[in-house]
Amino acid sequence: xxxxxxxxxxxxxxxxxxxxxxxxxxxxxxxxxxxxxxxxxxxxxxxxxxxxxxxxxxxxxxxxxxxxxxxxxxxxxxxxxxxxxxxxxxxxxxxxxxxxxxxxxxxxxxxxxxxxxxxxxxxxxxxxxxxxxxxxxxxxxxxxxxxxxxxxxxxxxxxxxxxxxxxxxxxxxxxxxxxxxxxxxxxxxxxxxxxxxxxxxxxxxxxxxxxxxxxxxxxxxxxxxxxxxxxxxxxxxxxxxxxxxxxxxxxxxxxxxxxxxxxxxxxxxxxxxxxxxxxxxxxxxxxxxxxxxxxxxxxxxxxxxxxxxxxxxxxxxxxxxxxxxxxxxxxxxxxxxxxxxxxxxxxxxxxxxxxxxxxxxxxxxxxxxxxxxxxxxxxxxxxxxxxxxxxxxxxxxxxxxxxxxxxxxxxxxxxxxxxxxxxxxxxxxxxxxxxxxxxxxxxxxxxxxxxxxxxxxxxxxxxxxxxxxxxxxxxxxxxxxxxxxxxx
Amino acid sequence: xxxxxxxxxxxxxxxxxxxxxxxxxxxxxxxxxxxxxxxxxxxxxxxxxxxxxxxxxxxxxxxxxxxxxxxxxxxxxxxxxxxxxxxxxxxxxxxxxxxxxxxxxxxxxxxxxxxxxxxxxxxxxxxxxxxxxxxxxxxxxxxxxxxxxxxxxxxxxxxxxxxxxxxxxxxxxxxxxxxxxxxxxxxxxxxxxxxxxxxxxxxxxxxxxxxxxxxxxxxxxxxxxxxxxxxxxxxxxxxxxxxxxxxxxxxxxxxxxxxxxxxxxxxxxxxxxxxx
Numbered sequence: 188x189x190x191x192x193x194x195x196x197x198x199x200x201x202x203x204x205x206x207x208x209x210x211x212x213x214x215x216x217x218x219x220x221x222x223x224x225x226x227x228x229x230x231x232x233x234x235x236x237x238x239x240x241x242x243x244x245x246x247x248x249x250x251x252x253x254x255x256x257x258x259x260x261x262x263x264x265x266x267x268x269x270x271x272x273x274x275x276x277x278x279x280x281x282x283x284x285x286x287x288x289x290x291x292x293x294x295x296x297x298x299x300x301x302x303x304x305x306x307x308x309x310x311x312x313x314x315x316x317x318x319x320x321x322x323x324x325x326x327x328x329x330x331x332x333x334x335x336x337x338x339x340x341x342x343x344x345x346x347x348x349x350x351x352x353x354x355x356x357x358x359x360x361x362x363x364x365x366x367x368x369x370x371x372x373x374x375x376x377x378x379x380x381x382x383x384x385x386x387x388x389x390x391x392x393x394x395x396x397x398x399x400x401x402x403x404x405x406x407x408x409x410x411x412x413x414x415x416x417x418x419x420x421x422x423x424x425x426x427x428x429x430x431x432x433x434x435x436x437x438x439x440x441x442x443x444x445x446x447x448x449x450x451x452x453x454x455x456x457x458x459x460x461x462x463x464x465x466x467x468x469x470x471x472x473x474x475x476x477x478x479x480x481x482x483x484x485x486x487x488x489x490x491x492x493x494x495x496x497x498x499x500x501x502x503x504x505x506x507x508x509x510x511x512x513x514x515x516x517x518x519x520x521x522x523x524x525x526x527x528x529x530x531x532x533x534x535x536x537x538x539x540x541x542x543x544x545x546x547x548x549x550x551x552x553x554x555x556x557x558x559x560x561x562x563x564x565x566x567x568x569x570x571x572x573x574x575x576x577x578x579x580x581x582x583x584x585x586x587x588x589x590x591x592x593x594x595x596x597x598x599x600x601x602x603x604x605x606x607x608x609x610x611x612x613x614x615x616x617x618x619x620x621x622x623x624x625x626x627x628x629x630x631x632x633x634x635x636x637x638x639x640x641x642x643x644x645x646x647x648x649x650x651x652x653x654x655x656x657x658x659x660x661x662x663x664x665x666x667x668x669x670x671x672x673x674x675x
Numbered sequence: 676x677x678x679x680x681x682x683x684x685x686x687x688x689x690x691x692x693x694x695x696x697x698x699x700x701x702x703x704x705x706x707x708x709x710x711x712x713x714x715x716x717x718x719x720x721x722x723x724x725x726x727x728x729x730x731x732x733x734x735x736x737x738x739x740x741x742x743x744x745x746x747x748x749x750x751x752x753x754x755x756x757x758x759x760x761x762x763x764x765x766x767x768x769x770x771x772x773x774x775x776x777x778x779x780x781x782x783x784x785x786x787x788x789x790x791x792x793x794x795x796x797x798x799x800x801x802x803x804x805x806x807x808x809x810x811x812x813x814x815x816x817x818x819x820x821x822x823x824x825x826x827x828x829x830x831x832x833x834x835x836x837x838x839x840x841x842x843x844x845x846x847x848x849x850x851x852x853x854x855x856x857x858x859x860x861x862x863x864x865x866x867x868x869x870x871x872x873x874x875x876x877x878x879x880x881x882x883x884x885x886x887x888x889x890x891x892x893x894x895x896x897x898x899x900x901x902x903x904x905x906x907x908x909x910x911x912x913x914x915x916x917x918x919x920x921x922x923x924x925x926x927x928x929x930x931x932x933x934x935x936x937x938x939x940x941x942x943x944x945x946x947x948x949x950x951x
Contacts, residue, residue, distance in 0.1 A: 444905060470905055497906040520906065572867075573908070578877050579867055580908025581884060584736045584893055587863030640801025647795040654693045 221245040224253075233257055233265070233273070248294070255281035255298070259289045267294035267322075274298050281327075283311045284336075290318040297325040301349070303357070309346075312336040312365075319344060329357035330375060333365040333386075340369045348378035353400050358382050362389065370394060380404050383411065391416060402443070405430055413438060415623065418450070424469070426452040433459045437621040441467040450496075453478040453486070462489040463621025472496040472519070474526075476503045485535075489513050490619035497521070504529025511536055515544040515616030520583055521570050522547075523607060528575065531607045542611035552614045563612035564605050568595035571603035680772050681780045688784025692750065693791070701746050702792045710799040712738055736896055739823055740889055744830045744855050747789060751834015752851035754785045755945060756841045768949060778942050782835055789831055790824060797823070818899050822930075826892040829933035836941035840948050858889045877913040884910075885926075888933040895926035 222244060223229075224236045233253050236246045237260075245264040248271040255275030259265060259282065267273075275281045275298040282291060291310060300307035308329035310319055313336065320342040324330045330346035333339050346359040359375025361382045362368055370391045375381055380401035383389055388410040395417045396402040402418035402425055405411060409431040416438045418424035424440035427433055433456055440450030449471035453459055456478040466472035472493040479486050490513040493499035499519035502509075503526050511534070516522040522545060525531060536542050540558060550561035569588040573580050582588050595601045692698055712735055755778075758764035767777060797820045804816070834851055841847035866883050869875060875883070884890040894914070898904050904911035904922070914922055 448905070572871075576871055578870065578875075578880055578909045580906070581880060581910040582863055582867060583907065584740075584897065585863055585890070586737060586741050586859045587867065589737060590860050590864070591867075637802055637805025640798045640805060643794055643798035644802065647791055647798065650791065651693045654690045 221247055223247050223249065225249040226251040237261065237263060237265075255279065255296075257282045259284045259291070260286045262286055262288035264290040264292070265294075266290070266292045270295065272297065275300065277301070279305070280307050280311050281309050283313070284317050285313050287315040288317070289314065290320070291322065292318070292320045293322065295323045295325065296327065299327045299329070301328050301355075303328070306332065306357075308332040308357070308361075312339060315339070318342070323347075324359075327357070329361055330359040330378070332358075332361045332363070333368060334363050336362075336365040336368070338367045339365060341371075341373060342369070343372045344374075346373070346375040346378065348375075350377070353379060359396070359399070362386050375399070383408050387411075390414075397421065401426055402440070404428075405433070409433075412436075417623070419443065422448045423452060424450040426454070427456050427459070428452075428454045429456075431457045435459065435461045436463055437623055438464045439467075439623040440464060440472075441469065443469045445470060449474055449501075452476070455480045456486065457481050457484045459486040460489070461487065461491060463619040464491045465622055466491060466493045466496060466499070468495045470496070471498045471501045471524075473499075474501045475506050475509060477505060479508055484508065485510055487512075490617055490621065491515070492517065492616070492622065493519055493522070495519065498524040500524070501526050502531060502534070503527070504531075506531075507533040509534050510538060511543055512538045512541055513543065513613070513617045513619070515546075515613075517544075517546045517616065521567075521573075523565060524570070525574055525606060530604075534607065536607060536609040537611040540611045542609040542613060544613040544616040545609065548612045548614075550612065557614050559612040559614055563609040565607055566595070566603050566605045567592050568601060568603050571606070676773065676776055676779065680776045681783065684767075684772075684777060684780025685784035685787065688754070688781050689787045689791075692785060692788035697750065697753075698788065698792065701750070702795055705742055705746065705792065705796040706799045708738055708742065709735070709796045710803050713800040713803045735819070736893055739819075739826070740893065741859060743793070743823055743827050744858055744889060746792065747827045747830025748834040748837070748851040748855050749848060750789060751785060751831040752837045752841070752847040753844055754781050754835050754838050756838040756844050756847045759842070759949070760844055764949065774946050774950065775942065778839070778945055782832070782938065785835065786828055786831055789827055793820075793823060793827055815900050819896065822892060822896055822899070825927070825930045825934065826888065829888050829930055832934050832937040832941070836937040836944065839941040839945035842948075858887055862887045863890065877910040878917075881910045881914055885929060888930060891926050891929045891933075895923050895930070898923050898926065 222236045222240055224231065224233055224246060225248070230236050230239065233246070233248060234257060237257070240246055240261055240263050242262045244261070245266065248265065248267045250269035250271055252272040252274050255273055256279055257273065271293070272295045273281050277298050277300060279300045281296050281299055284291070296309040299309055306329055308331070309324045309327040310322070310331045312319070312333045315337045317333070317336050317339040319331050320340065322344045324344065324346040326349050327346065328349060330348070331341055331344060333341070341360060348356050348359060356379040358380050359378040360370060360373060362370070362384070363382070364385045366387045368386060368389050370389065372393045374395040376395060376397040376399065378399050380399055381396045381403045383391070383403065384406045386408045389408060389412070391403070391411065391413045393415045397417060398420045400422050402421035402423065403413070403416070405425070405427040407429050410433075411430065412434045413425065414434070414436045418438055418440045420442045422443065422445040424443045425435065425438070435451065443450050448469065450466040450469040451461065451464070451473040453474070454476040457480060459478065461473070473488070485508045488509065488511045492515045494515070494517035496519045499516050499522040501524045542558070542563070545563045548559055548563045550559040550563065552559050554560065569591045572591070573583075595603065755764065758767065768774065801816065833854060837850045837854070838847045841850065863884075866880065870880055884894070894904070894907075897907060904915050918925055
């Protein structure tokens with residue numbers, strides 16, 4: 188544990204220092220004194236300033252609104268101040284970057300075209316080492332599109348997608364054939380997907396990708412680090428396909444719903460480490476499908492929280508070589524679901540005598556070492572029926588389903604095959620320091636409901652006490668008879 | 676129908692119900708169970724980050740589905756038959772009031788005492804949630820309370836219909852408990868069994884379950900408290916596709932029918948039994 192913590196700390200230092208170098212580069216004005224663009228300046232057009240600039244020039248755009256269709260074909264720093272806006276009026280791409288080492292910082296970019304064929308974007312990067320930072324993107328089809336842009340940095344941008352049907356939206360951030368990129372502190376919500384394809388060694392940290400279709404979709408991208416992101420209320424929080432050496436840590440993947448929706452999906456992923464994430468209230472917390480795909484490789488799920496999901500973890504019967512340890516499974520409708528008929532084989536549920544926490548564990552811990560003395564076994568008859576007849580899921584949350592489980596407990600001959608066994612279940616859920624912070628709930632709400640409840644109880648008690656007294660006099664002449672007749 | 680007479684009979688009925696030992700017992704049990712559940716359900720909230728009642732209330736459904744119909748059916752079943760058995764009903768009906776006034780007053784009085792019982796229980800749960808910091812889902816909690824009241828009233832109506840033709844309290848209670856068993860377990864098990872053996876389609880499965888007021892309550896609760904019915908598998912997804920957002924209104928309508936329909940039947944049975 189200490190070693191892992193030290194390693195995370197080291198990694199954090201490396202990431203932070205690399206970000207610092209980047210920002211140092213940004214703030215360095217260079218030898219050039221800089222070119223100023225504003226509505227009353229000598230130069231009133233950004234395009235003109237770019238033509239006039241030399242390699243390494245700093246162009247400051249102070250206030251005003253400027254047309255789109257810009258091409259940055261030199262290594263310049265283009266910085267917007269005083270609320271500078273680039274407005275494409277609904278036509279084409281706003282800023283195309285075709286030379287390496289360009290910085291675009293501090294602008295409001297709005298009004299791209301709406302062609303999916305031409306991939307109209309706010310910022311389209313076809314060159315290496317671009318830095319796109321502190322921009323606000325509004326009413327755009329695609330937001331920031333790195334098309335072949337190794338070593339680029341996308342930091343602290345806000346992308347607000349065009350409010351159209353999800354299939355007609357573009358991707359807030361799209362990364363395509365671009366290795367070694369850093370995507371940090373961005374917000375890209377209410378769009379289509381966040382895409383990271385064919386791009387190795389990406390670092391994706393502290394972003395918010397909420398209410399999209401795919402919060403984040405990784406494909407053919409090895410060596411990614413995905414840490415501290417918020418991937419909530421999407422159809423799928425994070426889906427990783429055909430990738431290797433992926434580290435997924437300290438993310439929040441909650442409230443992702445839909446018939447096939449879920450927090451995390453791993454398909455054909457080798458050497459994945461999923462650690463300290465929070466999966467709450469998803470259709471499926473995590474789905475594992477042919478991962479790992481190569482022999483001799485193990486994937487790890489460590490210290491995650493799976494709570495209130497319909498299914499905590501869904502595993503395909505063909506999946507082998509996954510290790511689950513230190514995870515907390517709390518009140519999922521079904522903690523672990525086997526998708527289809529078959530058996531869970533070669534899945535490790537405990538390492539060095541440390542298993543997982545299961546909220547429905549019914550064993551005891553006589554030696555008080557924090558580990559249950561009896562193994563946790565999953566053999567719920569209703570769950571196994573639902574595995575075979577999915578339409579019976581209609582009867583979840585009903586006393587009938589409890590009755591079925593109870594009958595299997597009482598009559599062993601009904602008991603289904605054991606789905607899996609955790610030999611060392613934890614008595615308490617482990618709280619990993621990696622887990623994302625929890626938002627505080629508003630205090631006023633709490634006081635209001637408390638008062639309402641207390642007043643309700645008191646009123647009810649007072650009311651019953653009043654009613655329990657004998658009536659002293661009739662309410663109306665006609666009722667006097669009723670009272671004398673009815674007292675029991 | 677004289678409103679003053681109905682009100683007088685209703686107040687008298689509420690008084691009788693509240694004085695009943697069953698009422699005290701049911702209130703204590705219901706409050707203890709629901710408050711305890713709220714306390715336990717919230718204990719893991721700091722780890723999951725969702726202290727709200729919304730998701731945990733799903734687990735509460737099971738408890739409500741067992742308790743509320745049991746209380747509603749058995750209290751309803753004792754309303755008229757009790758008076759009939761101790762002969763006070765003959766005396767009451769000999770007064771210059773109509774049978775409809777008596778029946779309406781009895782129902783309203785029993786409903787008032789039953790609602791009081793449920794609100795005490797939910798009030799206790801509300802206090803616990805506020806103390807433990809689970810008020811994030813206050814809206815969801817209120818929805819659940821209102822739905823439970825509807826379910827309770829539906830069961831009470833059925834109970835009163837049972838009591839209006841029974842000659843003896845014991846018989847009425849027997850019928851009420853049989854109904855409870857049918858609604859709670861036997862009905863669902865029967866549908867499950869036949870769907871496994873006969874391979875019933877999602878559509879017919881959903882339609883069959885809609886006949887059971889408890890399943891209707893569960894469906895509408897899941898629909899309103901979860902974001903979607905997907906958690907109920909293929910049949911749930913079918914419901915979303917077929918009915919869309921009008922599904923909850925349909926279910927609420929069905930619940931309302933279960934409150935309204937047993938009453939005229941009960942009244943007819945009551946008149947037939949006591950006015951021959």
